[in-house]
Amino acid sequence: MSFKEWFVKRSPLPEMWREHMAEYYAPKNFNIFYYAGSLLLLMVVLQFLSGFLVMAHYIPTARDAYDSVYGIMYDVHYGWLMQYMHVDGVSLIFILLYIHMARGMLYGSYRSPREIVWIIGYTTYLAFMAEAFFGYILPYSNLSYWAGTVITSLFKSIPFIGHWVTTLVRGGAGMSGDTLGRFTALHVTVVFLVIVGLIVFHILYLHKVGSNNPDGIEIKANKGPDGHPVDGIPFHPYYSVKDLFGFGVWLTIFAAIIFYAPTFHHIFLERTMSTPANPLKSLPDVTPPWYLSPFYAMLRAIPNKNGGIILMVVAVLFPFVLPWLDKNPVKSTRYRPITRIMLIIFFINFFVLAYLGEQPPLPKYFFPERLGAVIYVAFFVLLPLVSKFEPTRTPPARVRFRAH
Amino acid sequence: MKKYVVWAGMTLGLLANASGAFAADNGPKMLTPHYTYNAKTIIAGAKLFATDCMACHSIKFMRYEFLTQDLGMSKADVHKYIMLPTGSEFKGTMVSAMPINMAHKWFGLPPPDLSQMVRYKSQDWVYTYLLSFYRDPQRPSGWNNYVFPNVAMPDVLAPYGGIVNEHGKVLRAGDESPQKFKEQVTDIVAFLRFVSDPSVVQRDDDGPWVLGLLVLFTIFAYFLKKEYWKDVK
Amino acid sequence: MSDETQDNKHAPNVTRRRFLTALVTVSGAAVAGTIVVPMVKSLDPTAAAAALATTTIDLNPIEPGMQMVALWQEKPVIVVNRTPEMLATLDETAQKGLLKDPNCNVPQQPPYCKNKYRSRVPEWYVGIKICNHLCCIPHYRPKKASVAPWWLGGFHCPCHGSMYDLSARVIKGSPAPHNMAVPEYDIDVEKKSVVVTKMYPLAHLC
Ligand code: HEM
Numbered sequence: 009m010s011f012k013e014w015f016v017k018r019s020p021l022p023e024m025w026r027e028h029m030a031e032y033y034a035p036k037n038f039n040i041f042y043y044a045g046s047l048l049l050l051m052v053v054l055q056f057l058s059g060f061l062v063m064a065h066y067i068p069t070a071r072d073a074y075d076s077v078y079g080i081m082y083d084v085h086y087g088w089l090m091q092y093m094h095v096d097g098v099s100l101i102f103i104l105l106y107i108h109m110a111r112g113m114l115y116g117s118y119r120s121p122r123e124i125v126w127i128i129g130y131t132t133y134l135a136f137m138a139e140a141f142f143g144y145i146l147p148y149s150n151l152s153y154w155a156g157t158v159i160t161s162l163f164k165s166i167p168f169i170g171h172w173v174t175t176l177v178r179g180g181a182g183m184s185g186d187t188l189g190r191f192t193a194l195h196v197t198v199v200f201l202v203i204v205g206l207i208v209f210h211i212l213y214l215h216k217v218g219s220n221n222p223d224g225i226e227i228k229a230n231k232g233p234d235g236h237p238v239d240g241i242p243f244h245p246y247y248s249v250k251d252l253f254g255f256g257v258w259l260t261i262f263a264a265i266i267f268y269a270p271t272f273h274h275i276f277l278e279r280t281m282s283t284p285a286n287p288l289k290s291l292p293d294v295t296p297p298w299y300l301s302p303f304y305a306m307l308r309a310i311p312n313k314n315g316g317i318i319l320m321v322v323a324v325l326f327p328f329v330l331p332w333l334d335k336n337p338v339k340s341t342r343y344r345p346i347t348r349i350m351l352i353i354f355f356i357n358f359f360v361l362a363y364l365g366e367q368p369p370l371p372k373y374f375f376p377e378r379l380g381a382v383i384y385v386a387f388f389v390l391l392p393l394v395s396k397f398e399p400t401r402t403p404p405a406r407v408r409f410r411a412h
Numbered sequence: 413m414k415k416y417v418v419w420a421g422m423t424l425g426l427l428a429n430a431s432g433a434f435a436a437d438n439g440p441k442m443l444t445p446h447y448t449y450n451a452k453t454i455i456a457g458a459k460l461f462a463t464d465c466m467a468c469h470s471i472k473f474m475r476y477e478f479l480t481q482d483l484g485m486s487k488a489d490v491h492k493y494i495m496l497p498t499g500s501e502f503k504g505t506m507v508s509a510m511p512i513n514m515a516h517k518w519f520g521l522p523p524p525d526l527s528q529m530v531r532y533k534s535q536d537w538v539y540t541y542l543l544s545f546y547r548d549p550q551r552p553s554g555w556n557n558y559v560f561p562n563v564a565m566p567d568v569l570a571p572y573g574g575i576v577n578e579h580g581k582v583l584r585a586g587d588e589s590p591q592k593f594k595e596q597v598t599d600i601v602a603f604l605r606f607v608s609d610p611s612v613v614q615r616d617d618d619g620p621w622v623l624g625l626l627v628l629f630t631i632f633a634y635f636l637k638k639e640y641w642k643d644v645k
Numbered sequence: 646m647s648d649e650t651q652d653n654k655h656a657p658n659v660t661r662r663r664f665l666t667a668l669v670t671v672s673g674a675a676v677a678g679t680i681v682v683p684m685v686k687s688l689d690p691t692a693a694a695a696a697l698a699t700t701t702i703d704l705n706p707i708e709p710g711m712q713m714v715a716l717w718q719e720k721p722v723i724v725v726n727r728t729p730e731m732l733a734t735l736d737e738t739a740q741k742g743l744l745k746d747p748n749c750n751v752p753q754q755p756p757y758c759k760n761k762y763r764s765r766v767p768e769w770y771v772g773i774k775i776c777n778h779l780c781c782i783p784h785y786r787p788k789k790a791s792v793a794p795w796w797l798g799g800f801h802c803p804c805h806g807s808m809y810d811l812s813a814r815v816i817k818g819s820p821a822p823h824n825m826a827v828p829e830y831d832i833d834v835e836k837k838s839v840v841v842t843k844m845y846p847l848a849h850l851c
């Protein structure tokens with residue numbers, strides 16, 4: 009008995025390989041948006057590695073946190089590389105998350121039978137928000153301090169137990185070294201493990217029902233004599249080599265940012281991140297990082313504290329019910345022009361809200377912010393109606409694909 | 413393929429616009445220093461910084477040895493022009509010799525560490541700030557500043573640049589021509605920009621190699637993908 | 646479009662695929678290298694640690710016959726001010742054949758300390774006070790007969806009984822295999838100061 013046989017006999021790996029790679033049949037008509045999923049996996053791995061190495065030099069105390077974080081750049085060999093990988097990686101992950109989700113919305117990937125894939129995915133996105141927020145606090149810069157103060161005080165709005173929750177989260181009346189201790193623990197253990205677990209289930213649930221595609225038709229409905237979908241191709245080698253190419257392009261972009269624009273005009277690494285926490289001096293204006301600012305804009309849109317918070321929470325939670333808001337039998341918006349237009353307006357509106365959320369809190373922005381909030385909510389409210397009555401084109405029987 | 417080029421173009425365009433849009437800035441109009449960012453300007457700035465600023469300000473994240481490693485200054489020059497004659501270590505950090513309690517007494521607060529000042533405030537801000545001092549007899553130090561009202565710091569560069577009053581009237585001409593003085597301030601800004609991110613040297617050195625390798629990999633992967641996808645009809 | 650799936654239509658060009666796979670593998674490995682090498686390097690001692698790497702010890706307070714221990718890079722460095730009588734014991738231990746390595750052939754010390762004193766200047770012994778056996782800290786026992794009737798002075802380890810002479814050369818019958826390590830250092834006898842600069846790379850601490 010060769011070693012290989014000996015090993016294969018007692019290992020689940022060959023079976024897993026077949027199930028998820030060599031014999032996972034995916035539609036052959038994936039377009040460029042379908043790179044985002046595998047790129048997210050790559051980025052999460054890189055984020056883990058760079059995170060491990062910056063953590064090796066980080067000291068979570070109010071006195072030393074800032075100096076230890078900046079010490080990485082000055083005193084650690086290639087510390088700048090680890091740090092910029094970790095900082096810029098966050099923004100790139102959110103770019104990919106938005107592309108990935110927009111793809112799902114454009115082609116109806118959230119629809120039956122992939123509701124759970126969508127829900128697990130969206131939960132991952134929320135977990136990433138939490139992970140990013142905790143990470144944001146760790147350098148204990150002035151931005152960390154005030155962002156932490158503002159965000160944790162949102163918990164005060166929870167009825168009855170708000171005050172207790174806020175103190176629990178902060179580990180005291182205000183931000184302190186104790187806050188850093190628990191946020192560090194959350195950032196590197198609980199939240200990170202939750203993300204990893206969610207990603208695993210995300211993929212398992214997807215592979216159970218199979219991938220959607222830009223035409224939104226089920227390839228499993230049309231199987232060949234060999235029992236495989238006629239429009240499907242094995243993930244390995246076809247999509248594995250394709251994703252390898254995607255890795256190359258994406259890493260080139262990533263490296264270009266790290267080497268030549270590491271702060272990305274201070275969008276990826278804000279200026280106020282470069283001055284130590286100062287409880288006596290609040291920031292000129294506290295704005296969140298770009299990837300959270302659409303929701304922040306909605307928070308500010310309502311001139312009532314709890315009202316704003318409720319709107320923000322609703323806005324964040326709306327996508328969870330998306331699978332049940334869409335009533336049209338056709339999935340892909342390729343064949344639903346009205347929904348497609350609505351979606352495009354929704355995406356542009358999201359960008360505009362992101363821009364508005366970054367602006368100082370001046371009255372001149374209130375109207376656009378409210379308009380943006382209305383458009384955001386209107387999309388979800390109108391979708392059940394529109395999807396029921398909109399005219400559609402008939403999707404083709406087979407996926408559209410031109411051989412290369 | 414052409415489709416993707418168009419997409420990439422659009423994305424880049426968006427990002428380019430976004431960078432302006434997201435960096436909201438209001439307040440007094442800032443001047444922009446014009447210079448070439450290289451070892452020469454940075455070293456010139458380092459010398460001025462050591463003589464004129466380091467009496468009060470630390471740049472505690474920097475080490476003297478970085479000036480030799482990153483900028484190619486000789487160890488002897490660092491000793492001669494940059495290091496304090498007393499008690500600083502070559503491998504040590506560049507901290508001011510002024511004791512903190514003296515700072516409290518003289519200025520009411522310790523002068524801030526300037527390691528990340530350019531990254532925090534922008535180089536335009538630092539440049540404009542250094543050029544915006546004026547004589548103000550009302551202030552304890554005798555100085556005030558347009559971009560930082562009621563600043564505690566005196567205009568240490570006045571001997572080079574001269575003294576003006578609130579309305580810009582020259583009270584005493586500087587030892588240097590206005591042209592030369594601006595150059596000096598620019599050099600200090602260049603140095604502080606370097607201090608706020610010394611990795612720039614290594615990034616510029618390694619960047620082309622890493623990017624070249626990645627492009628090569630991408631090209632190979634592209635041909636491999638094309639080859640396999642010939643199967644897919 | 647036919648209804649068959651791929652594969653059955655044309656024979657793939659296997660050599661070309663192999664060749665391209667090889668190219669992708671090699672360049673992919675290089676890409677992985679550019680990520681992994683800096684990552685491992687980032688765990689090297691930091692510049693801050695390097696700045697603390699040397700220690701200066703003032704010899705003034707150390708009277709003849711006395712010793713002093715300084716902490717250097719989390720390790721105890723011992724400096725002994727040896728009297729002429731103490732130096733004389735170094736010949737005696739060697740002549741009586743008590744030592745495992747009397748001539749210091751194992752490079753437990755920098756070349757400039759490869760002598761019976763195991764030091765740059767005979768009077769001043771500078772060494773790391775860590776037992777070569779399993780890293781305990783031996784006691785300094787300068788008095789004759791303090792450990793055994795034949796004891797001429799030296800170091801005695803409390804853990805498993807390793808014995809060393811006053812140059813920290815290991816005595817036969819000890820579990821420790823080699824003499825105790827001596828770091829690299831500079832000594833200025835006039836200014837009475839020692840600067841410990843770094844570990845001697847060939848020496849085994851324990
Ligand atoms: C780090 C986070 C995530 C990772 C690593 C990840 C990974 C993946 C991967 C590898 C795939 C299969 C390849 C593909 O179809 O692109 C996939 C599919 C999918 N993901 Fe995610 N994903 C993440 C987050 C999300 C989020 C936030 C959502 C939505 C809210 C989401 C929704 C979906 C859906 C609906 C599919 C199926 C797409 C289809 O079949 O058309 N994922 N994901």
Ligand code: FES
Binds near residue numbers: 781803804806
């Ligand atoms: S450690 Fe010293 S004898 Fe074992």
